[in-house]
Amino acid sequence: MIHFVLSISRQGKVRLTKWYSPYTQRERTKVIQELSGMILTRGPKLCNIVEWRGFKVVYRRYAGLYFCMCVNHEDNELEILEIIQYFVETLNRYFGSVCELDLIFHFHQTYYILDEILIAGELQESSKTTVHRLIDAQDSLVEAAKEKENTVSYIIAQVAN
Template sequence: MALLLDRCNDSYALLLLNCRQGKVRLTKWYSTYSQKERTKAIRELSGVILSRGPELCNFVDWRGRKVVYKRYASIYFCMCIDVDDNELEVVQIIHHFVEILNIYFGSVCELDLIFNFHKVYYILDEILIAGELQESSKRAVSRLIDAQDSLVEMAKEEASLIRSMIAQVTK
C-alpha cells in the first residue's frame, strides 16, 4: 500500500467520480500505476467514501494522503491530495469543475457523464493540467470548449462531404 503513494510526487494523485451505487463514472490519474493498483485503490477509496454519512466532514485521511470529496446529486467527486495541500482549495476546484459541467450540459446529470465522457475529460483537461489548477475562469474554459466543439463539427462536415464524394465516384 505505501508503495503506491510513495511513488506519487504529484499534488493530486487521482480524480474519481463515483455514483451512489459505487460505480465508477470517471477517473483521471496524475501518476502511473498498474491496472491492479488502480483497481485496488478505487475499490478501497469508493468503500471509504460511500460508507460515510452525509453529516460527516468531506475530508478523509486515506493511505497517508487526504481525500477531499463532495456529493452533487448522485455523483461523488473525489480528489486524492497530499497531506500538505489545502482542502478548501480542492473543494473549490471540485465546485468549479461542476459549475463548468453545468454550464456546458445545462444541469449536468449522471447520464451526461456516461454518454459524453470524452467531453468531460476534455473539460477536465482544460481546468487541471498534471493535477494542478490551470484555468480558473469559467468564461475562458467555455470559450475553449465551444471552439473545440466547432472544430469537431467542421471535421464531421468535411468527413461527410468526403464520404459523399467517394460514394459518387464509386457508383
Template sequence: MIHFVILNNRQGKVRLTKWYSTYSQKERSKVIRELTGIILSRGPKLCNFVEWRGLKVVYKRYAGLYFSMCIDQDDNELETLDIIHHYVEMLDRYFLNVCELDLIYNFHKAYYILDELLLAGELQESSRRTIARLVAAQDSLVETAREQASLLGDLVKQAM
C-alpha cells in the same frame, strides 16, 4: 498536487477517472474499490476529507454523483473543494444541469473540460469564461471535422 480524480455514483459505479500519478492497472482497481467503500459508507454530516495512505481524499456529493480528488497531505482541502465545485459548475454550464447520463454518453466532453481545468494535477485555468470559450472552440472543430468527413464520404460514394 492532485494525484487522481474519481467520479462515481451512489451505487459505486465509476463514471470517470483521471490519474496524474503513476499507478498500475491492478493498483488503480484496488484504489477505486477501497475509496469507493470508504466514501459511500460515510454519513452525509461527516466532513468531506479522509486521510488515506499518507494522502488526503477530498470528496463532495452533487445529486447522485461523488466527485473525489486525492491530494498531498500538506495541500489545502478547501482549495480542492473549490476545484471540485468549479468543475461541477463547468459541467453544469456545458450540459445545462449535468446528470449522470451526460457523463456516461458524453464522457469525452467531461474529460476535455477536466483537462482544461487541471494540468498534471495542478489547477491550470480558473476562469470559467476561458474554459467555456475553449470548449466551444473544440466543439466547433469537431463539428467542422464531422462535416468534412461527411463530404468526403459523399465524394467517395459518388466516385464509385
C-alpha cells in the same frame, strides 16, 4: 498536487477516472474499491475529507455522484473543494444540469473539460470565461469536421482511395 480524480455513483459505479500519478491497473482497482467503500458509507454530516495512505481524499456529493480528488497531505483542502465545485459548475453549464448519464454517454467531452481545468495534477485555468470559450471553440471544430465528412466531395474522395 492532485494524484487522481474519481467520480463515483451512489451505487459504487465508477463514472470518471483520471490518474496523474503512476498506478498499475491492479493498484487502481484496489484504490477505487477502498475509496468507494470509505466514502459511500460516510454520513452526510461528516466532513468531506478522508485521510488515506498518507494522502487526503477530498470529495463532494452532487445529486447521485461523488467527485473525489486525492491530494498530498499538506495541500489546502478548501482549494480542492473549490476546484471540484468549479469542475461541476463547468459541467453544469455544458450539459445543462449534469447527471450520471452525461458522464457515461459524453465521456469524451467530460474528459476534455477536465483537461482544460487540470493539467498534470495542477490547476491549469482558473478563469471560467476562458474555459467556456475553449470548450465552445472545440465544439465548433468538431462540428466543422463532421460537416466536412458529410460533404459529397469528401465521400467521393474516401471511396476513390
